[in-house]
Amino acid sequence: MSAQVQSKRAQLKQAKLTATEERLQGLSLPGGGVWATEARQAALARLREMGLPGRRDEYWKFTRPDTLIQEEVPLAEVFVHDESPVFDGIDRLRIVFVDGVFNAAESDPLDLAGVEIERLSDAAQADIHWAREVFGKLEARGQSPVERPLSSFNTAFAGDGILIRATGRAEKPVSLIYRHESETSDAMLHHVVRLEKGANLTLLENGPAAARLNKVLEVDIADGAAFHHVRAQGRDHQRRAVTHIFARLGADSVFKSFTLTVNGTLTRNECVVEFTGDDGAAHVAGACLGDGDFHHDDTVFITHDAVACESRQVFKKVLRNGATGVFQGKILVQPGAQKTDGYQKSQSLLLDDDSQFLAKPELEIYADDVACSHGSTSGAIDEEGLFYLRSRGIEEGPATDLLTLAFLAEAVEEIEDERLAEEITGRLEGWLARRRG
Amino acid sequence: MLEIKGLKVKLEEEDKEIIKGVDLTVEPGSVHAIMGPNGSGKSTLSYVLSGRPGYVVTDGTATLDGENLLDLEPEERAALGLFLAFQYPVEIPGVGNMTFLRTAVNAQRKARGQEEMNATDFLKLIRAKAKDLKIDAEMLKRPVNVGFSGGEKKRNEILQMAMLEPKMCILDETDSGLDVDAMKLVADGVNALRDTGRGFLVITHYQRLLDHIVPDVVHIMSDGRIVKSGGPELAIEVEKNGYADLMGEVAA
Numbered sequence: 001m002s003a004q005v006q007s008k009r010a011q012l013k014q015a016k017l018t019a020t021e022e023r024l025q026g027l028s029l030p031g032g033g034v035w036a037t038e039a040r041q042a043a044l045a046r047l048r049e050m051g052l053p054g055r056r057d058e059y060w061k062f063t064r065p066d067t068l069i070q071e072e073v074p075l076a077e078v079f080v081h082d083e084s085p086v087f088d089g090i091d092r093l094r095i096v097f098v099d100g101v102f103n104a105a106e107s108d109p110l111d112l113a114g115v116e117i118e119r120l121s122d123a124a125q126a127d128i129h130w131a132r133e134v135f136g137k138l139e140a141r142g143q144s145p146v147e148r149p150l151s152s153f154n155t156a157f158a159g160d161g162i163l164i165r166a167t168g169r170a171e172k173p174v175s176l177i178y179r180h181e182s183e184t185s186d187a188m189l190h191h192v193v194r195l196e197k198g199a200n201l202t203l204l205e206n207g208p209a210a211a212r213l214n215k216v217l218e219v220d221i222a223d224g225a226a227f228h229h230v231r232a233q234g235r236d237h238q239r240r241a242v243t244h245i246f247a248r249l250g251a252d253s254v255f256k257s258f259t260l261t262v263n264g265t266l267t268r269n270e271c272v273v274e275f276t277g278d279d280g281a282a283h284v285a286g287a288c289l290g291d292g293d294f295h296h297d298d299t300v301f302i303t304h305d306a307v308a309c310e311s312r313q314v315f316k317k318v319l320r321n322g323a324t325g326v327f328q329g330k331i332l333v334q335p336g337a338q339k340t341d342g343y344q345k346s347q348s349l350l351l352d353d354d355s356q357f358l359a360k361p362e363l364e365i366y367a368d369d370v371a372c373s374h375g376s377t378s379g380a381i382d383e384e385g386l387f388y389l390r391s392r393g394i395e396e397g398p399a400t401d402l403l404t405l406a407f408l409a410e411a412v413e414e415i416e417d418e419r420l421a422e423e424i425t426g427r428l429e430g431w432l433a434r435r436r437g
Numbered sequence: 438m439l440e441i442k443g444l445k446v447k448l449e450e451e452d453k454e455i456i457k458g459v460d461l462t463v464e465p466g467s468v469h470a471i472m473g474p475n476g477s478g479k480s481t482l483s484y485v486l487s488g489r490p491g492y493v494v495t496d497g498t499a500t501l502d503g504e505n506l507l508d509l510e511p512e513e514r515a516a517l518g519l520f521l522a523f524q525y526p527v528e529i530p531g532v533g534n535m536t537f538l539r540t541a542v543n544a545q546r547k548a549r550g551q552e553e554m555n556a557t558d559f560l561k562l563i564r565a566k567a568k569d570l571k572i573d574a575e576m577l578k579r580p581v582n583v584g585f586s587g588g589e590k591k592r593n594e595i596l597q598m599a600m601l602e603p604k605m606c607i608l609d610e611t612d613s614g615l616d617v618d619a620m621k622l623v624a625d626g627v628n629a630l631r632d633t634g635r636g637f638l639v640i641t642h643y644q645r646l647l648d649h650i651v652p653d654v655v656h657i658m659s660d661g662r663i664v665k666s667g668g669p670e671l672a673i674e675v676e677k678n679g680y681a682d683l684m685g686e687v688a689a
Contacts, residue, residue, distance in 0.1 A: 383490070388527035389537070391487050392597060393515035393545035402540065406531025406580075 016051035023052060023069065030159035032124030039136035043155035046140065050149040059146055062326040062358045063268055063297040068150065068242045073186045076211035076238035086206040086232040086427060090419060092175040095162060099180060100187020100210045102160055114168035115201065120161035120190060131163045131192045138218040138246035142272040146301060151244040154216045158190035166199035178207030180236055185210035191217045195225035208234025213241040221247065223277055226254035230420050233261045240266040251277025258415045260424050261288040261296055262431050268297040275309040285314040285414035289431060290323030297326035308339040316411040318404055320351035330362040337367045344374035349407045401432040439463040439605050439636055444497035446485050455481045457661035466633040470647055471640045472672060473658035474680045479640045480524060483609040487521040488514050501605055516548035518604030522594040522611050529581040537581045538563060538600055545601060566599045570626050588619035595626035607638045612646035624649030644676035659684050
């Protein structure tokens, strides 16, 4: 490498670090006890070393990070709709955040058989806590081989969030409800979930949360435990969000996460999964509907570092009126991770010529006895199918909806709980019907 | 009553005339068959009547009970009572057969100002009709035509026809790809629907289907025109002597 190239790269890095220091000016870590403070300081040090992401970063090639980082929060009107919120009919423990702040008055008591639940800001005051083994720890592990500085930013500065420790089978799902009330709110939430051996928990999330949201969810799943996650990101048109999920799976454990995204100016959902024990299973799925001013990015990184684990990625995006969908998905199979079964599918349905889908599927394999596949496609509505439906009397609009739902169904089917899957399908039907007016 | 007058059709993509002037009237309660060699335009006729994109009508009219079909969207033609049993039924992954049929039945009822059929009544009706066509519950649950055998696809077409109760049924090469038993099953399904108020236009290459669905009138189509019409005996003549012989006779 020539000295000139090296210095160019060094210059860019230096500029990035300078910009990061400027952004950090005036910010201070939330107060807390020893364990939390140590974790936050470590995260801040990581961030200072990496620097906040910039437009030239390869990992941000398809999505501009600027508005997720800048000090000034881009305005996001509060979207008023008259439908009942997602999961309303589901028996669950409700935990409400308003513009990123826990709201005790609107939440159920944090009391559930088989589960310990605590607010991060309370738990952080203690000097020692079970969460210290997870908080910021899984995020730190997720920084290699690809840096995710916005998640370190979150660990350092997020003051609110929920800590959940499941010791048995949770009596009912824990549901995090994110309300958006201020058009300038800037929220940072950091949740930690620890499932002890054989535990079973379903976590639901819904709502726009804030004008801008930076959220991290760390999930540590011990041997034989199962974690199910269903998320519906709120319908506010102008909201922006960057979210990270870091999941570590023990032997024979299960991690299943599904995300529904409709609307939103900018959403980047990263999901980082690591198998550390044999025979684990991780399914990550997403369905999204984008119309107009919509940019949605699913970035997934799954590391197989154990034997006979199965991973599935199923992402489906419906885009129109100039909406953009991004998929960056990677399966990394480490030496010795034999009998890995890795599957990755990312597809878009482009309803017009103005919309675009940018996909970067990757496989990196260092073991010789594995089965890995990936497929990425972009296509329009099937004209033959459309005519067939119309010839049976179904109008063009509803026929298109039927085909659109059919396209998304494969992702929704990744939700194991049928009631939750029906809830999501119902939302999609409603959204499509409203779009037609 | 289906009335076609002076119909001329060309392809949208290229300047090629496929139908070069067809006149045809199908009265309610009657079964007309159109036979003809490959490329004679008989399938195109079925597509144009049902509103498939890709064709341009350059002249003529086609009406169903006085309404000009050619001005209507495919779904409007269906609501009016037109039904096309496809030569190649389309597979639609992700849409359950039952959901599809219920949506279709209710869409047509709605278009006609009738009340939608509730789930229980619908289920009762479809089970009875499916049983006659030897369509099992599993086939109703599966996505539309996905993984169906050739025979299952054609039976599924007839099931749709039975559920939608159209006034005018067009069967496009319904016998293609069927063995004798499957053809008999399909023909029985069609015959069960024969009714004084319903007309049929059966498009086929071979005479064998017409042994089971006996037509009142047989038309021979060639190069975009109906060149000969007659009774069922015309079909037998085709079977015996082939199209070439027949067309030679017409030319002479």
